[in-house]
Amino acid sequence: MTKPRIHVLALGGTIATRPDAAGAMQMGLGADDLVAAVPTLGKIAEIEAETVSRVGSHSLSFDQIHALASRIRALEADGIVVTQGTDTLEETGFLLDLLLDLDVPVVVTAAMRNPALTSPDGPGNLLAAVRVATDPWVRTHAKALGVMAVMLDEVYAAADVLKVHPTRINAFASTQTGPLAALVEDRVVPLSLPVRDAIVTARRRLGNTVPGKASPVALLWMALDEPGGLVEAMLAAPDRLGYRGAVIAAMGGGHTPERATDILVRLAAAMPAVVSPRAGGGPLLEKTYGGPSSEIALRKAGLIWGGRLHPLKARVLLETCLRAGLDRPAIIDVFAAWN
Template sequence: MQKKILVINTGGTIAMSVDESEGVKPLEDHAVEKILPFLDRYADVTMINHINLPSPHITPAIMNELRLFIQHELSQHGYDGVVVTHGTDTLEETAYFLDLTLPVTVPVVVTGAMRSSNELGADGPVNLISSVRTAADPQSRNKGVLVVFNDEIHAARHVTKTHTSNVATFQSPQYGPIGTISKKSVSYHHAPLVREYYPIASAQADVPLLKAVSGMDPRWLGFLLEQPVDGLVLEAFGLGNLPPAIVPVLQELLDKKIPIVLVSRCYNGQVQDVYDYAGGGRQLKEMGVLFSNGLNGQKARLKLMVALQQTRDFQELQQLFEQ
């Protein structure tokens, strides 16, 4: 008996076409539905056009709306798995948000395309077929939200977009894919050891993300002291160090009980409180800056937004970011 798989379309390049001026844009509302006949041999597929937005238009509020929609459809229709088609620019953020907030064990797969539907070598059809196959495979249960692209399966926590146009853009630096898809099978060679789930009502927290650069001026951060921000994520240098000039502003933010999460602007490794100088990781840790366990900036921002609905205690937040 075939598995029942729900495909939810949200837009992106997979749903776009190239026009006569070589501009890529959404020219029709049902572009992905053309792939539907090719999916029948792999599963009993229901396809719903939920929204049709380029991924730069996606917000955390829309991600949360998608989460609620997935939960409703699963509770009402008992699907064996879910596939979400999505634009690639913010795909990793939506996938990670769903990974943190969806209380389900069935496979949830996020996919998309780097080439629009009417381009030569369009990758949308094969990515969607691979995603449906992955969602229908019993091995995919209890592995968190997955991202399927270019015949690879990635964990939402680790995957990121690494190239502006290459079809192999989605990679998991340091960890690699957790599985692959061949013509005959879906194969896993490892899986995430930790699953996190945070019950939330909304995704409204105001959490900016800033990247550290040499010669950083404290005035660039000073405006945050006058804003009603709920938290801040900083992409620091290397192992977790910052220009000393901005440290006083960070201390003022911490004094106002605004949590600051530190990640590295490097795409491998994690921040640690090792360097003991002005602006070094040891000073930042002693001040109360929260150190993240290997997340990139955009994902740490989403996790802080979600975690703030559980607690605002700095010690408890640090424990959550060590997971």
């Protein structure tokens, strides 16, 4: 029986570190090193290993992920596994999900424990990712599942997964939806299929997006008694400090401090400004509360409602929309599908 062909693309991150002379962990391992550390891989798949970069995910760029998506589209394989750092996996995985619409599984994985520690999780996560990419149920439902993240024997939808702890080995979760599948022994146990309507809407609007000009998006966190001084600085600058859009991590179901509301309304007139829940997820309110900083007033004033998207993912989506040249009505349509 022919084994599935799995292409492993390595970007760097904790999974690919090794100690320097002083004992500090540095980027250095490539895809071949990662594969060699898991001899079992050859029993379940034909592995092709490719080192894309040796960069920590905290230093990755939108341009690099667009280039990675182009590379993935060009591959002839039965499944793709991307290894990277955990710092931005929730963002890069979501961006890949927006850019890729493939009939084969695409899995992103990483490690929380570096290779110098006792029981590093990188080899186990890589093995689990390859098992997922070769699994018959996953391959049958690859398009419906979209890009997946595999960490600690659980499978998550890239659109939903979050890094919920900075250091623990169980740092990833899909707090709104739960995992899509779990790995038990050598099996992938299906649990659910994700709701993909919002991704489908975004892809339809984005079309066959080619990597365009970078479109920086500011991330503005609302908090107790926030006066909005950073927004004032953006509005005062002729070039808006280089930003083309903004995501506002709002309180509760979509509220901002009253003292900052007028400034945020002016920001929305100057550039696309998306409201997203600082709580990290869950559909926003649309028509419950009144008052100048309520969801009713903010929506009426022109702020774009980001729905259940975490602010980090809302920023990824807005940057992708702007890079693709979408106008304001199209951007509103894309985000409306998330609420």
